[in-house]
Amino acid sequence: MILVVLENQRGIIHDFSLQAIVAGQQFANEYNCPLNILCLGENADNLKNQASKYECDSIIIAEHNLIKEYTSDGFSKALSDVIQDKKPQFTIMGHSYMARDFLPRVSVKQDIPFISDLTSVNFQNEKIVFSKQVFNAKFLTNIELDPNVKSAILSFQSSAFSKDKLIFGTPKNIEKFNLSLDKEDIRIVSQEPFKETSSDVDLSSSEFIVTVGRGIESEDNLPIMEKFVDAIGADLGSSRPVVDMGILPKSRLVGSSGHTVAPNLYLAVGLSGAIQHVVAMKGSEKIMAINTDRDAPIFEVADYAVIGDLFDIIPELTRKISED
Amino acid sequence: MKIAVLTKAIPKLKSLKIDSSKKWIDDSNIQYIMNEHDTYALEEAVLIKEKLKDNSEVFAITMGPMNRSKQIMQEALAKGADKGLIIKNDFKITDPLAFAKIFSEKIKDEKFDLILCGLASYDLGSGQTSVLIGELLGMTTATFAIETNVINKKIKIKKELESGFSQWIEMSLPASISIQSGLNNPRYVSIKNIVQAKDKEVIIKNVDKEIVTMQGFTKFYVPVNEKKTEFIEGELDAVTNKIIRILKEDLKLI
Ligand SMILES: Cc1cc2nc3c(=O)[nH]c(=O)nc-3n(C[C@H](O)[C@H](O)[C@H](O)COP(=O)(O)OP(=O)(O)OC[C@H]3O[C@@H](n4cnc5c(N)ncnc54)[C@H](O)[C@@H]3O)c2cc1C
Numbered sequence: 001m002i003l004v005v006l007e008n009q010r011g012i013i014h015d016f017s018l019q020a021i022v023a024g025q026q027f028a029n030e031y032n033c034p035l036n037i038l039c040l041g042e043n044a045d046n047l048k049n050q051a052s053k054y055e056c057d058s059i060i061i062a063e064h065n066l067i068k069e070y071t072s073d074g075f076s077k078a079l080s081d082v083i084q085d086k087k088p089q090f091t092i093m094g095h096s097y098m099a100r101d102f103l104p105r106v107s108v109k110q111d112i113p114f115i116s117d118l119t120s121v122n123f124q125n126e127k128i129v130f131s132k133q134v135f136n137a138k139f140l141t142n143i144e145l146d147p148n149v150k151s152a153i154l155s156f157q158s159s160a161f162s163k164d165k166l167i168f169g170t171p172k173n174i175e176k177f178n179l180s181l182d183k184e185d186i187r188i189v190s191q192e193p194f195k196e197t198s199s200d201v202d203l204s205s206s207e208f209i210v211t212v213g214r215g216i217e218s219e220d221n222l223p224i225m226e227k228f229v230d231a232i233g234a235d236l237g238s239s240r241p242v243v244d245m246g247i248l249p250k251s252r253l254v255g256s257s258g259h260t261v262a263p264n265l266y267l268a269v270g271l272s273g274a275i276q277h278v279v280a281m282k283g284s285e286k287i288m289a290i291n292t293d294r295d296a297p298i299f300e301v302a303d304y305a306v307i308g309d310l311f312d313i314i315p316e317l318t319r320k321i322s323e324d
Numbered sequence: 325m326k327i328a329v330l331t332k333a334i335p336k337l338k339s340l341k342i343d344s345s346k347k348w349i350d351d352s353n354i355q356y357i358m359n360e361h362d363t364y365a366l367e368e369a370v371l372i373k374e375k376l377k378d379n380s381e382v383f384a385i386t387m388g389p390m391n392r393s394k395q396i397m398q399e400a401l402a403k404g405a406d407k408g409l410i411i412k413n414d415f416k417i418t419d420p421l422a423f424a425k426i427f428s429e430k431i432k433d434e435k436f437d438l439i440l441c442g443l444a445s446y447d448l449g450s451g452q453t454s455v456l457i458g459e460l461l462g463m464t465t466a467t468f469a470i471e472t473n474v475i476n477k478k479i480k481i482k483k484e485l486e487s488g489f490s491q492w493i494e495m496s497l498p499a500s501i502s503i504q505s506g507l508n509n510p511r512y513v514s515i516k517n518i519v520q521a522k523d524k525e526v527i528i529k530n531v532d533k534e535i536v537t538m539q540g541f542t543k544f545y546v547p548v549n550e551k552k553t554e555f556i557e558g559e560l561d562a563v564t565n566k567i568i569r570i571l572k573e574d575l576k577l578i
Contacts, residue, residue, distance in 0.1 A: 104455035113538040244506030307557040
């Protein structure tokens with residue numbers, strides 16, 4: 001049996017969970033086994049209604065007073081109990097912040113492997129080969145399970161399965177799962193999520209973005225980029241390390257922890273192209289990247305790959321465009 | 325309070341190559357550095373200790389081959405850790421749970437009140453270690469902390485969530501927490517700090533037991549480019565003219 005765990009995102013099924021359903025449908029097809037979709041705690045009934053239009057064998061609802069709000073204590077115990085009872089061959093989730101927060105604990109409780117952050121899966125005759133990025137996306141590695149493993153947890157990057165491939169249908173069965181949780185199990189009190197104060201720019205609606213990465217090295221060099229975006233009329237975006245170093249504010253951040261953008265042109269300058277960045281900009285109409293490293297992963301998604309030093313190219317571009 | 329910071333020596337990411345076994349990088353000639361995410365965890369631990377103003381201690385802990393572990397241990401001690409623990413291990417472990425089991429086995433007797441980790445390592449990047457160790461040691465866990473506040477036997481954390489959201493949670497100690505990068509400014513290390521670090525105590529333990537793994541890396545490769553990419557390189561003048569032509573004529577952006 002394949003088990004897909006849905007995540008609630010402010011009232012609706014998280015996009016990553018829809019991709020996880022696609023993964024689940026393909027696994028169930030490949031292994032010729034039932035697919036169960038689990039609605040866990042938080043907003044479970046509502047998730048069930050939303051999930052009822054997708055093809056699967058069973059939707060399992062596991063609710064309890066103690067997991068009305070997400071805590072890693074409650075969710076890890078609950079999911080572990082479901083796995084204990086249902087014995088799925090694979091338990092699948094999207095690689096969201098929530099998945100990172102509690103799935104490793106289920107892996108310990110059940111003593112089963114959790115293969116996280118996967119970019120793809122390859123079904124070969126007798127075995128299954130997963131792959132993920134390593135060394136800051138410079139390489140990919142294949143990952144295999146020990147042949148004795150009977151059950152494993154998987155989380156997929158958002159690029160691994162497209163929700164366009166969702167198969168619609170009706171669940172054959174809807175089932176309530178009885179959870180037994182104790183008050184003592186929950187040692188975490190969580191407050192309502194909130195949005196940090198809003199930003200000076202709205203990159204998500206911007207049509208021309210120039211994003212600067214760690215290649216900029218220090219705050220002292222920022223004027224080079226500022227003059228450039230002024231000259232060409234683009235908005236300035238930033239990769240995570242540039243925000244972490246305090247060079248640009250978080251409102252400029254593009255990536256899974258910042259904005260998702262889709263401008264007409266995305267120009268990535270001195271930025272390597274890690275998956276957490278790429279997921280949020282690969283929908284851009286055209287992508288150009290300037291990088292000294294011919295093997296930089298950003299070139300894989302680029303339409304135009306400029307190999308060179310930003311400290312040469314950017315000032316020269318600014319000069320020529322300003323003279324025009 | 326006894327605070328542990330887990331830190332890892334990782335290869336400098338520039339000019340890495342895959343080795344002939346295709347199962348690892350060629351590490352014959354590379355430099356190791358402290359995993360950047362861990363520098364924020366270390367700074368946070370030292371800040372917590374300074375704020376508590378009691379006899380709290382910060383332990384830096386690393387697992388790996390001796391040379392590089394010693395090197396980053398000195399860095400951690402210079403950056404404010406009081407004591408060090410090196411878990412000497414020459415096995416390449418690519419199963420996060422197997423790694424965490426060894427790690428927690430080696431540190432459980434220390435009975436830490438708080439364990440802090442960077443959010444992931446730049447090399448293998450499973451991002452699981454802090455949560456696995458927390459669970460193995462029966463601690464509370466949290467990930468992506470962007471603010472921490474210890475108040476008698478409890479810790480309040482502001483967590484980063486997706487798409488610009490945050491959330492406050494409060495949990496009991498002992499706790500194991502992964503720290504989101506950028507929440508503080510890791511301090512500058514002076515020569516004096518480096519000299520003083522040499523006198524700090526470093527305990528060394530060995531991994532001798534056979535390691536049982538359930539998953540592992542089987543083959544490294546370089547990603548293939550699926551998109552049709554036009555490469556632009558050469559003389560600065562020609563390159564910039566070409567870029568301007570694309571911006572102007574093809575994309576009509578300027
Ligand atoms: C949970 C999580 C969430 C994350 N969220 C985000 C996110 O929202 N956004 C994000 O960006 N990252 C995010 N990251 C971090 C991400 O994994 C990468 O570490 C980050 O994107 C790398 O930033 P970078 O490309 O600027 O730096 P690096 O990876 O260091 O790349 C710098 C690049 O600049 C090039 N370069 C250097 N000097 C020059 C020069 N003079 N001229 C031209 N090129 C040069 C180098 O060749 C290199 O390719 C997240 C990570 C995690 C684990």
